[in-house]
Amino acid sequence: MIPTFRTPPALARVLAVGMAVGLLMLVVGLFAAPDRAWPNLLISIYYLTGLGLGAGFFIAIQYLSNAGWSVGIRRIAEASTSILPVAAIGAVVLMFGIHNLYEWSHSSLVAGDSALQGKSVWLNPTFFAARIAAYFVIWIVLSKAIVRNSERQDKDGDPLHTSRNVRNSALFVVSGLCTSVLASMDFLMSLQPHWYSTMFAFASLSGSFLSGLAAITVLVVVLRRLGYRELFRDEHLCDLGRLMLAFSVFWVYLWVSQHLLIWYANIPEETTYYVVRHAGSWGTLSVVNVLLNWAVPFLVLLPRASKRSETVMAAAAMSILVGHWLDLFIIVMPSKFRDAPPLGIWEIGAFTGILAVFFGAAFRSLGKRSLVPVGDPYLVESLPARGH
Amino acid sequence: MKRHLLIGVFENEESLVAATRATREAGYPIHDVFAPYAVHGLDQAMGLRPSRLPWICLSFAIAGLLLAAGTEFWMGSIDWPLNVGGKPLNSLPAYLPVMFELMVLIGGVGTALTLFVVSRLYPGKKEWLPDPRVTNGRFVLALDAAGVAFDADRAEQLLHRFEVAEVRTLQEG
Numbered sequence: 167m168i169p170t171f172r173t174p175p176a177l178a179r180v181l182a183v184g185m186a187v188g189l190l191m192l193v194v195g196l197f198a199a200p201d202r203a204w205p206n207l208l209i210s211i212y213y214l215t216g217l218g219l220g221a222g223f224f225i226a227i228q229y230l231s232n233a234g235w236s237v238g239i240r241r242i243a244e245a246s247t248s249i250l251p252v253a254a255i256g257a258v259v260l261m262f263g264i265h266n267l268y269e270w271s272h273s274s275l276v277a278g279d280s281a282l283q284g285k286s287v288w289l290n291p292t293f294f295a296a297r298i299a300a301y302f303v304i305w306i307v308l309s310k311a312i313v314r315n316s317e318r319q320d321k322d323g324d325p326l327h328t329s330r331n332v333r334n335s336a337l338f339v340v341s342g343l344c345t346s347v348l349a350s351m352d353f354l355m356s357l358q359p360h361w362y363s364t365m366f367a368f369a370s371l372s373g374s375f376l377s378g379l380a381a382i383t384v385l386v387v388v389l390r391r392l393g394y395r396e397l398f399r400d401e402h403l404c405d406l407g408r409l410m411l412a413f414s415v416f417w418v419y420l421w422v423s424q425h426l427l428i429w430y431a432n433i434p435e436e437t438t439y440y441v442v443r444h445a446g447s448w449g450t451l452s453v454v455n456v457l458l459n460w461a462v463p464f465l466v467l468l469p470r471a472s473k474r475s476e477t478v479m480a481a482a483a484m485s486i487l488v489g490h491w492l493d494l495f496i497i498v499m500p501s502k503f504r505d506a507p508p509l510g511i512w513e514i515g516a517f518t519g520i521l522a523v524f525f526g527a528a529f530r531s532l533g534k535r536s537l538v539p540v541g542d543p544y545l546v547e548s549l550p551a552r553g554h
Numbered sequence: 555m556k557r558h559l560l561i562g563v564f565e566n567e568e569s570l571v572a573a574t575r576a577t578r579e580a581g582y583p584i585h586d587v588f589a590p591y592a593v594h595g596l597d598q599a600m601g602l603r604p605s606r607l608p609w610i611c612l613s614f615a616i617a618g619l620l621l622a623a624g625t626e627f628w629m630g631s632i633d634w635p636l637n638v639g640g641k642p643l644n645s646l647p648a649y650l651p652v653m654f655e656l657m658v659l660i661g662g663v664g665t666a667l668t669l670f671v672v673s674r675l676y677p678g679k680k681e682w683l684p685d686p687r688v689t690n691g692r693f694v695l696a697l698d699a700a701g702v703a704f705d706a707d708r709a710e711q712l713l714h715r716f717e718v719a720e721v722r723t724l725q726e727g
Contacts, residue, residue, distance in 0.1 A: 430647075430648070432639055
């Protein structure tokens with residue numbers, strides 16, 4: 167019998183304090199330092215959406231490839247997707263700040279700029295809000311459909327739910343990829359509406375997927391530390407480590423690709439992006455970004471033994487979770503703060519808040535269902551002590 | 555080649571792995587284990603040391619990386635300096651794609667070739683199978699029966715504890 171999961175009270179208290187700190191800093195910041203609070207809210211929403219979508223893509227890929235190994239940890243990825251509605255609420259709040267964030271939202275600025283006039287068919291406040299709403303509806307409806315089918319299967323064990331979820335997963339992968347490509351352009355790339363990069367969407371999506379894997383890994387390690395090592399086995403941890411290693415390399419591959427194309431072509435309207443981000447303290451942060459997202463996880467995760475160690479895996483995952491936040495910080499903030507990175511209590515408060523909100527939502531969701539999908543026909547491939 | 559083996563044929567991988575572990579722990583010398591696909595956990599059951607191939611792969615990859623960097627630096631900055639778009643002659647970003655590709659190519663091909671050499675695989679080599687069915691759906695555990703201390707009866711009894719389908723001796727050469 168699978169025991170029901172309850173968040174330990176001490177952990178729940180820490181998460182509640184973190185959420186309170188984050189919310190307080192957000193509300194106070196919106197009045198005291200709006201120039202930093204709005205970009206921080208944007209980073210937070212995009213970060214949380216990435217964790218939820220990353221987990222959604224993870225589940226969908228497992229269904230589409232008929233994978234057996236991951237069934238035992240699927241509930242953890244399902245719990246990660248429960249952050250999407252929270253991110254959607256944040257996106258509603260963000261709509262009140264678009265004038266603070268996006269140059270193209272000021273009709274007076276657009277009127278004097280022929281490039282922005284040309285883009286105004288796509289980049290205007292009404293259509294922007296409608297698109298963001300549509301993205302979240304698609305993501306939430308499809309991920310909820312997959313989670314609900316998986317939940318129903320717990321009761322009746324009907325394999326039909328699996329084939330329905332294979333169909334839902336195909337829909338999720340195709341529509342989710344199209345919408346998240348557009349979302350990365352809308353949320354992030356349009357911060358500098360004169361700048362564009364064809365690599366941008368995939369460079370930022372690879373980061374989202376990588377951070378989604380890191381979040382699942384942290385949840386697995388926490389649950390193992392709480393005594394669920396019989397369910398979440400060394401093999402699961404090892405395979406998550408392989409995935410993180412691979413996608414860490416994928417992230418840096420795309421990071422270098424975008425950088426290389428712009429460096430080689432040397433077109434002024436493209437290089438402006440990196441000129442700001444390679445100067446002074448921004449340059450230092452750019453190096454730290456590559457270290458945290460690639461160099462550290464890559465070197466740490468190479469040996470087989472480190473992928474089976476809870477401590478090493480948690481450290482690599484935290485490096486990626488911090489690194490992905492820094493990645494978004496470097497994408498978003500220089501559009502407003504060109505000279506020096508504004509790193510202070512507002513940013514630390516926001517990052518504390520998003521981690522607490524994410525893990526709070528995930529643990530709450532884990533407590534609602536059985537910790538493993540007991541009705542899934544592939545579960546047997548994921549649970550036994552032997553490898554896979 | 556001289557062979558004197560005791561052969562146990564199994565129908566599923568679980569019994570194979572269990573029997574392999576038990577015979578090794580009982581001290582019987584394992585000649586080799588044959589399976590139609592890679593069976594997880596078999597290497598631990600056989601008591602094999604972790605493969606040294608990853609280190610070979612790493613060495614080849616680093617060699618490829620350095621070869622590419624050295625070649626590009628020598629060609630672009632020393633042997634045939636060419637001004638490309640006003641960029642410095644010695645520019646690391648321009649080297650990266652070739653460094654990456656040669657690292658992957660030499661690392662991959664070098665590892666595969668090393669494996670072939672170490673396991674003495676070459677084109678036209680005659681295969682030797684203890685039972686032709688190991689390429690299809692059977693698993694074979696082959697014990698070295700040549701030693702003076704080898705007790706074939708007790709080994710056979712041990713194998714029968716693990717749903718062995720068939721036990722026989724095989725003598726060649």
